[in-house]
Amino acid sequence: MEDLAKYLILVLFAASVGEAVIETLFSPLLDVFALTNLRLRTLIFNWTSAVLGVVIALGFKLQLFSLLGGVGQYGPIDSVLTGVIIGRGANFVHGLITSFFLKQVETRANIDESFAQSEYYAKHTPE
Numbered sequence: 001m002e003d004l005a006k007y008l009i010l011v012l013f014a015a016s017v018g019e020a021v022i023e024t025l026f027s028p029l030l031d032v033f034a035l036t037n038l039r040l041r042t043l044i045f046n047w048t049s050a051v052l053g054v055v056i057a058l059g060f061k062l063q064l065f066s067l068l069g070g071v072g073q074y075g076p077i078d079s080v081l082t083g084v085i086i087g088r089g090a091n092f093v094h095g096l097i098t099s100f101f102l103k104q105v106e107t108r109a110n111i112d113e114s115f116a117q118s119e120y121y122a123k124h125t126p127e
Contacts, residue, residue, distance in 0.1 A: 007067050011082070014062065015089030018052045046087075053087025054080050062086070 026048055035041050056062070063078040064085065072078050 004067065007062075007064070010060075011062060011064060011086060012089065014056045014060070014086045015053070018049060018056060018086055018089070021052060022049055050084050050087035053085070053089070054083030057083030057086055 030041060057079045062082045063075060064082040065072060065078045
């Protein structure tokens with residue numbers, strides 16, 4: 001069971017590394033090319049994350065299905081599927097961070113805007 005926990009942590013770490021690589025190296029490239037179409041940008045990110053996840057899984061011989069007792073005929077398929085999970089994990093980690101961070105920023109902006117429009121602010125702000 002301890003090995004399973006370590007392996008799952010390794011897969012989560014790989015997903016985080018994949019996300020860091022995408023955000024640090026790949027995202028600025030899309031900005032340079034001024035890619036503003038959100039659907040196309042999302043599609044490119046998802047595919048790039050999946051490919052990077054597969055590269056990580058193959059490079060580190062990560063085979064999640066075998067570890068969980070799955071018996072496959074071809075080992076590389078296990079690594080490819082594990083890589084897709086890692087790539088999706090990167091998107092999930094990104095979505096979680098973005099949702100949490102943007103929600104915090106949006107909430108703060110709403111509070112600031114509400115305060116700026118309040119009577120208290122109007123009465124206590126020097127002109």
